Amino acid sequence: MSTIDTAPVRPATPAEVPAISHWIDGAERPSTSGRTAPVYNPATGAVSGNVALADQAEIDEAIASAKRGYDVWSKFSIAKRQAVLFNFREILNTRKGELAKIVTAEHGKVVSDAMGEILRGQEVVELATGFPHLVKGAFSENASTGIDVYSLKQPLGVVGVISPFNFPVMVPLWFVPIAIAAGNAVVLKPSEKDPSAALWLARAWKEAGLPDGVFTVLQGDKLAVDGLLNSPVVQSISFVGSTPIAQYIYETASKNGKRVQALGGAKNHMLVLPDADLDLVADQAVNAGYGAAGERCMAISVVLAVEPVADDLIAKISERIARLRIGNGAGQDGVEPDMGPLITDVHRDKVSSYVDIAEADGAKIVVDGRGFSVDGHEDGFFFGPTLIDDIPTTSRAYQEEIFGPVLSVVRVQSYDEGLDLINSGEFGNGTAIFTNDGGAARRFQNEVEVGMIGINVPIPVPVAYHSFGGWKKSLFGDAKAYGVHGFDFFTREKAVTSRWLDPATHGGINLGFPQNN
Numbered sequence: 001m002s003t004i005d006t007a008p009v010r011p012a013t014p015a016e017v018p019a020i021s022h023w024i025d026g027a028e029r030p031s032t033s034g035r036t037a038p039v040y041n042p043a044t045g046a047v048s049g050n051v052a053l054a055d056q057a058e059i060d061e062a063i064a065s066a067k068r069g070y071d072v073w074s075k076f077s078i079a080k081r082q083a084v085l086f087n088f089r090e091i092l093n094t095r096k097g098e099l100a101k102i103v104t105a106e107h108g109k110v111v112s113d114a115m116g117e118i119l120r121g122q123e124v125v126e127l128a129t130g131f132p133h134l135v136k137g138a139f140s141e142n143a144s145t146g147i148d149v150y151s152l153k154q155p156l157g158v159v160g161v162i163s164p165f166n167f168p169v170m171v172p173l174w175f176v177p178i179a180i181a182a183g184n185a186v187v188l189k190p191s192e193k194d195p196s197a198a199l200w201l202a203r204a205w206k207e208a209g210l211p212d213g214v215f216t217v218l219q220g221d222k223l224a225v226d227g228l229l230n231s232p233v234v235q236s237i238s239f240v241g242s243t244p245i246a247q248y249i250y251e252t253a254s255k256n257g258k259r260v261q262a263l264g265g266a267k268n269h270m271l272v273l274p275d276a277d278l279d280l281v282a283d284q285a286v287n288a289g290y291g292a293a294g295e296r297c298m299a300i301s302v303v304l305a306v307e308p309v310a311d312d313l314i315a316k317i318s319e320r321i322a323r324l325r326i327g328n329g330a331g332q333d334g335v336e337p338d339m340g341p342l343i344t345d346v347h348r349d350k351v352s353s354y355v356d357i358a359e360a361d362g363a364k365i366v367v368d369g370r371g372f373s374v375d376g377h378e379d380g381f382f383f384g385p386t387l388i389d390d391i392p393t394t395s396r397a398y399q400e401e402i403f404g405p406v407l408s409v410v411r412v413q414s415y416d417e418g419l420d421l422i423n424s425g426e427f428g429n430g431t432a433i434f435t436n437d438g439g440a441a442r443r444f445q446n447e448v449e450v451g452m453i454g455i456n457v458p459i460p461v462p463v464a465y466h467s468f469g470g471w472k473k474s475l476f477g478d479a480k481a482y483g484v485h486g487f488d489f490f491t492r493e494k495a496v497t498s499r500w501l502d503p504a505t506h507g508g509i510n511l512g513f514p515q516n517n
Helices: 056-073 078-107 111-129 170-181 196-208 222-230 243-255 278-294 310-323 345-360 415-424 438-447 483-489
Strands: 022-024 027-029 036-041 046-052 139-144 147-155 158-162 185-189 215-217 234-240 259-263 268-272 300-306 364-367 386-389 406-412 430-434 452-455 491-499
Touching: 022 056, 022 196, 036 078, 046 078, 056 158, 056 185, 056 215, 056 222, 078 111, 078 170, 078 196, 111 170, 158 170, 158 222, 170 185, 170 196, 170 234, 170 483, 185 222, 196 215, 222 234, 222 243, 234 243, 243 259, 259 483, 268 278, 268 415, 278 300, 278 310, 278 406, 278 430, 300 310, 300 415, 310 364, 310 386, 310 406, 345 364, 345 386, 345 406, 406 415, 415 438, 430 438, 438 452, 483 491
Parallel strands: 158 185, 158 234, 185 215, 234 259, 268 300, 268 430, 300 406, 386 406, 430 452
Antiparallel strands: 022 027, 022 215, 036 046, 139 147, 147 491, 364 386
16 A cells, blocks of 8 residues: 655635535526535645535525526427437536546545546436437327327426535436436535535536526535425435435425435445455455545445455455555546545544444454555545454444445355345445356345345446435435436326317318318
């Protein structure tokens, strides 16, 4: 494990720190609330901006603007809506490099990770460009004599999207393109920790030809969240974040009569059978455990090693950790690190506290990332890759989501013991099995109680034309993200039963050819 040396960065003075505004009515809207929160460069610890925190007047203004936008956009033809989607797709594809740098500057993930996040979001944009097929109704002619029955899919209206800090581009793109394609107007409340990517998206939508008000960015904290949850204008809420907040959003929004898709936390396990290729397993465990500094809900955080493979696997993972390069995600002189910092010092300290808990509970800390620093960036929010062996399953460090670069190993004696540990957990987001036995893999995919499963794939995030979402306390609400689930979520159906009398037998207009008298 090594650091990439970078020159110290001079902290900005207060006068140099930019204000990060809302986007309302198709333009940046400076806040007048008087409330702000600092935005940091996680690699340096320096404040890079001050983001607005909306007050109630600004919340109301944003929602009213979205309602006006919806009134215009919902009347656009399918062909015109589709043209805007294609334009946005081209802008995103052409300029994704500049967006990736914005993500790295505020989140801390390395540029290639940021680019990967954008590309996964772009898959959903591409799905959304084909929306005409997915918002079609159905028609049954002569359901009863002379009576036809058909269905229409129509937009909901104004919808709210609340996105987390760990994927400031990908998660909004899971929801926004589909909602807009279906004819809705969107109010996005990004994380206050990395809010600038949302403004980049807003400018791109404007350039693509989206009418003002159809995409709104409302910067803020819990006040803004509650404003969306309680507004009678907002018809649905889409959320990704921790389980306690997901449950709060689901209960509050549902009580107010809204549709909700609230994706919560995870504790993802990788079950390694004795016949697995341990070099492949070690490579994938390092990628899935430490990629994006572990700040992703699909990260592998527990390896269930079916004995006798644990010792060999721990040795192989440790060897790979030693070769990881840790540093500023932006890199230097064309050299990019493998892992960047965590999002804030508060979160870094929380991750460190879980390692303390595991150690106090009797676990063995094989590789310790506590107290890690990078030369030239001593004030950055770095935490080194951490590997824990023999963690008790009664420990909070095993049971709770850590959301950092901490990988724990639990030694089990059989497939059944490993399966029982996965199924007994309160989360059911993602899991993986590594084996060369097709029968074992097939049994696992049927028996495991988890929403997304990888077979020799550590992070089984579905492609855009399938849908993303877990089971148990990893998903609140019935609808998963994107795919067919997404279009169903952002539309509502009308069924029409129609009868037109035959003019030949019931009077009415003469259908014959005109004649000269």
